[in-house]
Amino acid sequence: xxxxxxxxxxxxxxxxxxxxxxxxxxxxxxxxxxxxxxxxxxxxxxxxxxxxxxxxxxxxxxxxxxxxxxxxxxxxxxxxxxxxxxxxxxxxxxxxxxxxxxxxxxxxxxxxxxxxxxxxxxxxxxxxxxxxxxxxxxxxxxxxxxxxxxxxxxxxxxxxxxxxxxxxxxxxxxxxxxxxxxxxxxxxxxxxxxxxxxxxxxxxxxxxxxxxxxxxxxxxxxxxxxxxxxxxxxxxxxxxxxxxxxxxxxxxxxxxxxxxxxxxxxxxxxxxxxxxxxxxxxxxxxxxxxxxxxxxxxxxxxxxxxxxxxxxxxxxx
Amino acid sequence: xxxxxxxxxxxxxxxxxxxxxxxxxxxxxxxxxxxxxxxxxxxxxxxxxxxxxxxxxxxxxxxxxxxxxxxxxxxxxxxxxxxxxxxxxxxxxxxxxxxxxxxxxxxxxxxxxxxxxxxxxxxxxxxxxxxxxxxxxxxxxxxxxxxxxxxxxxxxxxxxxxxxxxxxxxxxxxxxxxxxxxxxxxxxxxxxxxxxxxxxxxxxxxxxxxxxxxxxxxxxxxxxxxxxxxxxxxxxxxxxxxxxxxxxxxxxxxxxxxxxxxxxxxxxxxxxxxxxxxxxxxxxxxxxxxxxxxxxxxxxxxxxxxxxxxxxxxxxxxxxxxxxxxxxxx
Numbered sequence: 001x002x003x004x005x006x007x008x009x010x011x012x013x014x015x016x017x018x019x020x021x022x023x024x025x026x027x028x029x030x031x032x033x034x035x036x037x038x039x040x041x042x043x044x045x046x047x048x049x050x051x052x053x054x055x056x057x058x059x060x061x062x063x064x065x066x067x068x069x070x071x072x073x074x075x076x077x078x079x080x081x082x083x084x085x086x087x088x089x090x091x092x093x094x095x096x097x098x099x100x101x102x103x104x105x106x107x108x109x110x111x112x113x114x115x116x117x118x119x120x121x122x123x124x125x126x127x128x129x130x131x132x133x134x135x136x137x138x139x140x141x142x143x144x145x146x147x148x149x150x151x152x153x154x155x156x157x158x159x160x161x162x163x164x165x166x167x168x169x170x171x172x173x174x175x176x177x178x179x180x181x182x183x184x185x186x187x188x189x190x191x192x193x194x195x196x197x198x199x200x201x202x203x204x205x206x207x208x209x210x211x212x213x214x215x216x217x218x219x220x221x222x223x224x225x226x227x228x229x230x231x232x233x234x235x236x237x238x239x240x241x242x243x244x245x246x247x248x249x250x251x252x253x254x255x256x257x258x259x260x261x262x263x264x265x266x267x268x269x270x271x272x273x274x275x276x277x278x279x280x281x282x283x284x285x286x287x288x289x290x291x292x293x294x295x296x297x298x299x300x301x302x303x304x305x306x307x308x309x310x311x312x313x314x315x316x317x
Numbered sequence: 318x319x320x321x322x323x324x325x326x327x328x329x330x331x332x333x334x335x336x337x338x339x340x341x342x343x344x345x346x347x348x349x350x351x352x353x354x355x356x357x358x359x360x361x362x363x364x365x366x367x368x369x370x371x372x373x374x375x376x377x378x379x380x381x382x383x384x385x386x387x388x389x390x391x392x393x394x395x396x397x398x399x400x401x402x403x404x405x406x407x408x409x410x411x412x413x414x415x416x417x418x419x420x421x422x423x424x425x426x427x428x429x430x431x432x433x434x435x436x437x438x439x440x441x442x443x444x445x446x447x448x449x450x451x452x453x454x455x456x457x458x459x460x461x462x463x464x465x466x467x468x469x470x471x472x473x474x475x476x477x478x479x480x481x482x483x484x485x486x487x488x489x490x491x492x493x494x495x496x497x498x499x500x501x502x503x504x505x506x507x508x509x510x511x512x513x514x515x516x517x518x519x520x521x522x523x524x525x526x527x528x529x530x531x532x533x534x535x536x537x538x539x540x541x542x543x544x545x546x547x548x549x550x551x552x553x554x555x556x557x558x559x560x561x562x563x564x565x566x567x568x569x570x571x572x573x574x575x576x577x578x579x580x581x582x583x584x585x586x587x588x589x590x591x592x593x594x595x596x597x598x599x600x601x602x603x604x605x606x607x608x609x610x611x612x613x614x615x616x617x618x619x620x621x622x623x624x625x626x627x628x629x630x631x632x633x634x635x636x637x638x639x640x641x642x643x644x645x646x647x
Contacts, residue, residue: 050546053546054542054545054546056545078545079551081548082545082548082549082550083548084548085545085546085547085548085549086547086548087548090546090547091546091547093539093542093543093546095539095542095543098538098539098540099539099540099542099543100540100543101540101544101557101561102540102636102637103560103561103564103634103635103636103637104557105636112553113544113547113549113553116549116550116553117548145636145637147636147637158543161547162547
């Protein structure tokens with residue numbers, strides 16, 4: 001077991017009160033597993049990913065724990081988390097294209113980061129160059145400034161840098177979102193390749209793009225309004241989703257060969273609830289086509305089949 | 318790179334010509350007649366006054382058509398001749414300015430440099446320490462929001478009159494003459510301290526606030542968050558943020574040093590300090606065309622030089638500028 005997260009609650013402190021961006025999320029990721037995390041904007045995906053790396057204000061840890069390779073992560077203490085950053089849990093942030101200091105040469109910056117961990121840049125240089133080669137970047141980029149690289153090159157550079165110390169868990173946050181479709185596929189395959197070569201033990205891939213997840217993820221977890229609603233293998237989520245939200249999400253994707261002039265693509269009517277004061281009970285209730293009286297009570301995430309968990313009362317155990 | 322500097326130099330040359338032209342025009346837009354102004358101090362009969370007026374107008378070349386005056390002005394300027402002061406007749410303008418400039422340099426250069434160093438240091442410290450932030454920031458805001466002269470008057474009143482430990486007027490004791498002696502040096506230092514302190518405090522406040530806000534902004538920048546996510550020690554993240562936050566501060570420093578020759582008018586007036594600031598005020602009050610032109614000329618040169626230093630400094634400090642120079646798209 002690489003990572004296990006239990007009942008994680010992270011709230012944002014705002015002037016209007018606490019925003020419950022993450023409200024009791026539990027899951028685990030096995031060694032070598034790529035877990036996809038999907039959901040619409042504002043559902044708490046990025047908060048979840050970032051909370052495992054560095055939980056700083058205005059984010060506040062309310063409850064929950066995370067265990068990585070048998071060691072508990074001090075989630076609530078950003079200073080203690082430094083020890084786990086990069087080597088334990090690493091991240092390719094959503095803002096990868098602007099993640100490098102524009103005023104510093106890339107190689108120099110990496111050397112500084114390594115020196116802070118008492119590692120020698122020159123010893124790691126051959127491995128670094130090998131990995132640059134893997135993502136098809138010339139070793140010359142190390143002598144360059146970030147602004148001399150294109151957006152896609154910077155993203156690959158960040159991928160190499162984030163994984164340089166072979167992290168146990170890599171959080172890849174929306175790494176494909178700003179790329180065009182052909183590059184998306186290449187980057188997604190790179191992520192899988194990094195896992196296959198053992199450069200990264202396991203991975204949490206955050207995206208709103210289910211098509212990307214279907215290509216590389218072993219399992220997919222779907223979030224809605226700060227909670228996990230369904231988790232299963234990628235195949236099951238795409239072909240046989242059980243939660244009404246997942247079903248609607250999948251059916252709102254265009255299908256190859258379908259004639260959308262004849263049958264319009266469906267969306268999900270309504271909007272997610274405000275997380276400032278989320279409603280009691282099932283949070284999807286207001287938009288759910290299969291709503292019943294029981295939904296006033298909060299549905300727990302239950303195992304409905306082997307490796308398939310759903311948080312919905314309509315699902316028989 | 319040579320192309321970059323050639324283009325810059327051309328722009329500076331054009332700016333210089335334009336600014337100097339405006340400098341020549343402005344005094345001549347003032348209502349009134351400088352020679353009549355000068356002659357008003359001597360009482361002679363109307364006929365004699367007319368003769369004297371014509372004579373001096375001819376001496377100063379003010380009886381020529383404006384375009385001739387303008388060409389003569391450039392001609393003399395290129396020979397390093399700024400004319401003769403009307404108000405301190407017959408001292409040449411260059412000599413008048415040369416007498417006042419050392420006081421400005423002694424006063425302003427230390428005030429600007431020290432307030433810049435101290436302000437940036439404390440501002441950077443305040444950005445990372447809540448306790449210090451709660452103390453330094455309000456004090457800094459207070460200093461920088463205070464009108465210069467009010468702070469100066471307050472200091473003069475308290476340290477000069479109430480405590481009586483420091484003199485409040487002039488650059489040295491009235492009983493002394495400038496000389497290379499210990500007594501004169503001490504007097505100079507005593508008179509220097511109050512104007513220096515008032516300039517230092519106001520400058521310190523502005524620099525500290527600027528640096529604090531810049532550091533906080535840089536620490537929120539993506540690269541700083543990424544470094545933190547990779548578990549970089551706080552010291553390293555701060556180092557990157559500080560380096561980037563210094564860029565605008567260096568611009569500010571160079572520009573502030575560029576206007577040193579302008580003096581600190583208000584401070585000099587409050588403390589009767591004989592720098593270019595008081596000189597310029599006197600020149601304007603007496604419509605001394607040549608002295609006004611001379612003072613502004615030095616200010617123009619100072620500002621352009623300051624800007625040029627910033628341009629060069631950025632080439633060294635900010636790699637993005639270097640790329641812009643080679644003509645590649647940024």
